[in-house]
Amino acid sequence: MLGQLFALLIFPAGLFVLVNGLVYHWISRKLVARLQNRVGPRWFQPVADIVKLLANEEIIPAGVNARLFAALPVVALAGALTAMLYLPIAGLPPLHNFPGDLIVTVYLLSLLTLCTGLAGAISKGRFSVIGATRVLTQLFSYEAPFLLALLGPAFVAGSWQIDEIMAHASGQWLMLTQPIGFIVALIGLMGKLEITPFDAPEAETEIVAGALTEYSGRGLALFLLGREVELVGGLTLIAAFYLGGLHNPLDYVVKTLLLLLGVAGIQTVMARLRIDQTVGLWWRYGALLALVQWLALLVSQGVFV
Amino acid sequence: MKIAMMLRDVLRSLFRKPVTELYPAQRQPTPVQLRGKLHWNPEKCTGCCLCIKDCPCDALELITIDKANKRFVMRYDVGRCTFCAQCVQNCRFNCLGMSSEDWELAATDKAPFTIYYGREEDVQSILDCFAETGDRAEE
């Protein structure tokens, strides 16, 4: 019982992932800054932001279902944290597993996006509603290719259980044998995290902060934490599948940071896509590429089996 | 079709020092032309008040103690000054100048913004006079 509480609140879910998320968030900001020839924030900036938000007054807009408004960020963060229980956080084997936990994890990770969309939709602000529409539109565009890209390694391993897939992927870097899947997965993660060029849902120059415009204080802090947790989860998942598995903490740090650098690099050289362009890109190219990868896998498997 | 054309800049920056100036920890040297705080030299002033006439923001005031002996005190309001240097241009006796060193003029209260220039004893007599009358009116 105590052990489970520890696992839930401290390690691997809970506190550890939160700290991990904040640190990675800082690293990504710092990387982007350096790539743009700037200094970037100091190490405590993300922590300071969260602490400040937690201390801030929380404003609930008039005419909004207050309970739902307050519950959504909690659900979002809880969903993201729950997903961590099935992931090889810090290179250690996942705490829990069962056949098919990959699908559950991926959908737990999507809970945050759904909650963000819902939060925007109930907020009644004009920017929030437009933001919510965009969040959900984007969700439906990247989710299928992203899932297909993650199922590639699962297909090769013949299992839908994260640790088994990872065990199969160890020793061989699937990003070399399934490059398309890797790229689609990485870019899908950027869509999930609403990183440029997929930041139309929170495009500050158009709709202020998108779906979360009306959020302040704790609610906003929880959403932001949820996104940082998701960053960790997403990087872990891709590193475990495509970069030859995660075997120890060092392995974990090196591989996830490499991915983070890749994300920061892609982020800096791109302009924001309009939401219609995002959808077009994912369905026209993303989904197609993921299917091509699948076809290639089917053929190669067919040959080898 | 080309994409990611800023990639070269981006990669180069990764191995280069950021250009951000870490003010106030590091200060860049200022050019000599910089128009900072105004300085007034009472020795040559004739009290013609041309500087005051054209000041666009009423930042200057010349208090006459003894016109015949050319004893003046200049009250300068840094908070109002726009640092345009028109007064420096107007002065035919080169009494006015703007410092290129003294430019970090922010303060947390209003007191440092009022500056009295002049011979020490003149400034003192003016301040005493204000202390007596309890206001900052002229004369």
Add this chain to the structure above:
Amino acid sequence: MNALQQAQDMLTEWVEAWTEPEENRLDAQVTPANLLSAVKALDDHAWGYLVAITGLDAGVEAGTLEVLYHFCAGPAVLTLRVTIPREQAAVPSICTLIPYAGVFERELAEMFGIEVYGTPDPSRLFLPDDWPEGVYPLRKDTELD
């Protein structure tokens, strides 16, 4: 033939008096009734473009306001001057001929209290919403502090 002479030829019918205040400039005195015809003549010949509408207040004693329509073609500036009484300050809108004159007319109306009849959007452009009616900041007798 230079641009100002061309303009002079186009407008002879509508203009009461001509003056040449400076090099490359021509001022034409026009009555409010003839304004639209004069602008139409310029527009029909595609002479230059409207660059600004200036309001002028001659003061309370003179009792008149002036509206200046500046048209430019290269270095040449043609100004149509319309004089109107302060009490019944009104000019016709030229938006039907020059659509973008709307913003200039809105500015003129709120700053000088000149009614521009027929302008598509007579709402305020610059002045605050709670600015009182009947106070026109750029008239000479409006004292502001």
Add this chain to the structure above:
Amino acid sequence: MPEERFSIPIGPQHPALKEPGHFVFTVDGEVVTGASVRLGYAHRGIEKATEGRNWVQNLYLLERICGICSHIHATAYCLGVEKLAGVTAPPRAQAIRVLVAELERIHSHLLWLGVAAHQAGFDTLFMYSWRDRETVMEMLERLTGNRVNYSANILGGVKFDVTEPAMDAIRHGLRFLEERTSHYVDVVREDRLFLQRTEGVGVMTRAQAERLGVTGPTARASGVPRDLRVDAPYAAYGDYTPRIVTETAGDLKARFIVRLNELSETYQLIRTLLDNLPEGELKTRMPRRIAAGETISRVEAPRGELFYFIKSEGGEQPARIKVRTPTLSNMDSVVRLAIGHQLADMPMLLAGIDPCFSCNDRLTTVQTGDETRLWTWEALRQYGIDYYREKV
């Protein structure tokens, strides 16, 4: 039942507009179906205020109409007043005016490039163009003593001379800027992802541009070859003539290209100017009272044609100064072009004309005879204090 419309306000406080203007866009889904504009949030009553100040004081007031193109406002005013007074500034002073004006154009266009890129969510281009803009800011600081509001002009001349070391510093800086600018031209011309946001967006044909009265680079991007530096040379532009840069596409991409190519022209012009700077005095005497008369002064600001109408009645103060800034004549085009575009394109479209709200809003002071309808500053402040005291 009336048709329900969903309207998105942009401004007066909105991250898309770093300056206060208020646009209301009516949208159907993501597509804009209507637009309107309300200005005046930055009114300072400058036109009225000029009537209560003397000719010299007005120079600094008008210079502060805009922080970015301050020098060109002052130049337009000086040229106008000098014309009224029958005085001509010496050739070297005129050349220095042109030099500062062109450096200001570089600064303004690079600033615009950054802002426009930021509107498109391309922050890397934003950061780099602003980094490079520092080069020209430093040149200006070295030359004039300030990064903005250079205060280079006085009536009848300029305040400072250009020294040899300063010239070398400018030449050196220009080499760097030239290389960077040609790189940016490549980026805005060819980067596929960025083109998705600019190509074919906000298209304004030449006929439309003339019909909507747009000016400056916005007009030149639609193929209207209008540039006062060439059409009606002022100051020293008669001796140093730039080439008019035009594009025909009239979309956002063309506006990027026109502004960047104008930069290359400007570098060229500055070089020629530095190599052929006339010798001589920096200023002439100006009378304190300016002869009665009216004059018009037109100059090419970075954003387009800037128009000054100055009227003197022979006193120490002007009778009327009318300023028509380029943004005002470009503003109408945004409202008209907006319809049919995506909401996401609005910030870009707005940035496309390089709007300057402080230039626009300069006309009113807040104080009227009707006290009951206005909050005085004191009352407002007290209200704020009371409000927060109650909250705590």
